[in-house]
Each structure stands twice: as C-alpha cells, then as structure tokens.
Amino acid sequence: MSANTYRQDSVQRASGLWASAKAVFRLPNDDPRKTLAVALVLCLACSVVVSATAVSLRPLQERNAARALKSEVVKVAGLDTAGMSLDQAFEQIERRLVDLETGDFVEDADPMTYSYREAAQDPDASTALDEADPAGIRRRPDRMPVYLVRQDGQLKTIILPVYGAGLWSTMHGLLALAPDGRTAKALTFYEQRETAGLGSEVAGERWLSEWPGKVLIGEDGEPVIEVVKGNVDPDAPNAEHRVDGLSGATLTSNGVTNLMQFGLGEQGYGPFLARLSDNHRG
Structure with a gap:
C-alpha cells in the first residue's frame, strides 16, 4: 500500500467514525444508544484528566516522599538538630x-x-x-x-x-x-x-x-x-x-x-x- 493510499484510507475511516458519532448524538435524548455514547465519552474524558493529573503530580509526590523519609531518618537518628534545617540535619x-x-x-x-x-x-x-x-x-x-x-x-x-x-x-x-x-x-x-x-x-x-x-x-x-x-x-x-x-x-x-x-x-x-x-x- 502506497503512502497516499494509506493516508486516503485513514481519512476515510476517520470520516466514517465522525459521521457515526454525529448520527448517534442526533438521536433523541431518551434513546439508550445516545445515553451509552455520552457515558462512554464522559468516562474517556475523565480517564484522560485523571491520568494527566497523576503524571503531572508524580514528581511532586516523589519529592514529598523523599523529604518525609529524610525526616524519619533524622528522627530515629536522635541527633541534636536545634537550629538546623531538615537538609542540614540529614547531611550529618x-x-x-x-x-x-x-x-x-x-x-x-x-x-x-x-x-x-x-x-x-x-x-x-x-x-x-x-x-x-x-x-x-x-x-x-x-x-x-x-x-x-x-x-x-x-x-x-x-x-x-x-x-x-x-x-x-x-x-x-x-x-x-x-x-x-x-x-x-x-x-x-x-x-x-x-x-x-x-x-x-x-x-x-x-x-x-x-x-x-x-x-x-x-x-x-x-x-x-x-x-x-x-x-x-x-x-x-x-x-x-x-x-x-x-x-x-x-x-x-x-x-x-x-x-x-x-x-x-x-x-x-x-x-x-x-x-x-x-x-x-x-
């Protein structure tokens, strides 16, 4: 299959899916097929938002976990940390x-x-x-x-x-x-x-x-x-x-x-x- 033929086939499939989606959303609101389609779209949108949030927050969560571990290590070490920041105490x-x-x-x-x-x-x-x-x-x-x-x-x-x-x-x-x-x-x-x-x-x-x-x-x-x-x-x-x-x-x-x-x-x-x-x- 040539590149042009592949692109044309892809465009046709996408157009077909878009036409099917428009047909579903033109159905009456009480049609179960439209209810199911709306639910699926909402689930997909929510999953994308949750996944993006989890990925974006991961570095912050890892930094917080590392800082919490430092705090616990310093605590059980029994050091005199008066006047020290957590990082300074941990460096000891x-x-x-x-x-x-x-x-x-x-x-x-x-x-x-x-x-x-x-x-x-x-x-x-x-x-x-x-x-x-x-x-x-x-x-x-x-x-x-x-x-x-x-x-x-x-x-x-x-x-x-x-x-x-x-x-x-x-x-x-x-x-x-x-x-x-x-x-x-x-x-x-x-x-x-x-x-x-x-x-x-x-x-x-x-x-x-x-x-x-x-x-x-x-x-x-x-x-x-x-x-x-x-x-x-x-x-x-x-x-x-x-x-x-x-x-x-x-x-x-x-x-x-x-x-x-x-x-x-x-x-x-x-x-x-x-x-x-x-x-x-x-």
Whole structure:
C-alpha cells in the first residue's frame, strides 16, 4: 500500500467514525444508544484528566516522599538538630548501600537515588524467596540502604530500613541500633495501613517507646526479638528480647516479629551486622 493510499484510507475511516458519532448524538435524548455514547465519552474524558493529573503530580509526590523519609531518618537518628534545617540535619548522616549477600558496602551506586522497592521488582536486582519468606515480601532486594551516625569518627547509631507484611499492608519502618549492632535505640513505622485503633498502633509513640534497650540479636548472631501476645513479664529471663503485643492486632504483631527476624537474619542485614559487631568488639 502506497503512502497516499494509506493516508486516503485513514481519512476515510476517520470520516466514517465522525459521521457515526454525529448520527448517534442526533438521536433523541431518551434513546439508550445516545445515553451509552455520552457515558462512554464522559468516562474517556475523565480517564484522560485523571491520568494527566497523576503524571503531572508524580514528581511532586516523589519529592514529598523523599523529604518525609529524610525526616524519619533524622528522627530515629536522635541527633541534636536545634537550629538546623531538615537538609542540614540529614547531611550529618552517612548514607551507604550494603550488599546483603556479603555484608559489604557497595561503592558503585548512589544510595540517594537507589530504591529498594524498585529493586525488589527487578529480577536482576533481587532474589526470589519462595518458601523462605517469613516477612511476606516475595523478593528480597540484593542491596539495601543503611544510614550511619558518627561522632568524632566513632559509630554511634546504625539505621536500617525494615519492611514486611502486616494484616492489610506492607509496613515500612526504620530501626536504629546501637554500635554493637544488636541493641535497639529507636523504631518507627512511617508507612502502614493497618486497622485503625488496633494494628495502626504499630506507629504509635507509646508502643514504639518500648523498643529502646531491647536486645534484638543473641550472642550467636541469630535474631531473638519477638512481639508477644499480651504483656511482657519484666522479671522473665527473656524480657530483654520481648515486646508487648498490640491489643487486638495479633497478625500485625506477628508481622513485626517476622519482618524483624527476617531483616536482621542471614537473608537480611545479618552479614552486615556481623561485620559491624566484629569491628565494634575489636
């Protein structure tokens, strides 16, 4: 088919469609065919507007999400930020990428542009977990960001992004550890959609205040932290490894246990934390 013939055929098809559309809209208003046509046109117009709005707002949403994450990192870092802007406070924190398989720092990538969520969707940048998936994340990114707080050259706080399945949502949080790589200093869940007033208390200040001082990893390097059902007996010998359960939210509580034990274990930050622990003892 020549170019001229193709253009003529296209013009004829377009003219035919336009003629059909005019014929439909000349129908009486109570004709079901006209009602259906108007509804279809309105749906198409609305979908175009919604799609255009979503695309135009995406950069703003990404900037807001990045700023919110900075704020959460600064909060769990426990820095004295008096007189500092958020960006100035965040600049006090060292950002690195870690190879979860080896526990080594990754030097050939920018931790500020890396997204572990995107990496988890890429078969070339993640590992399928199959049945070994207590956190319910299906694929584990091969690399994860970490945030380090130093003072006078000495490591003071290790901040790890942690995430896993709750009852209704994937819960994303930040865990701050002492330099020994075993003891919690702070925890926050900045993204979750658990049941309001029950599982949503995973982000509540009262419950999160129970975490500082808890020993999350045993002497053998294995995660031992557990969110229990009910309240922890403070006189029990394992109390330092236990956190009170969320009332009426057993599955959310179990989700926190699972994501912690996975994230701190051999398939998570375990190799990295083991290296830090050895350096700390040394």
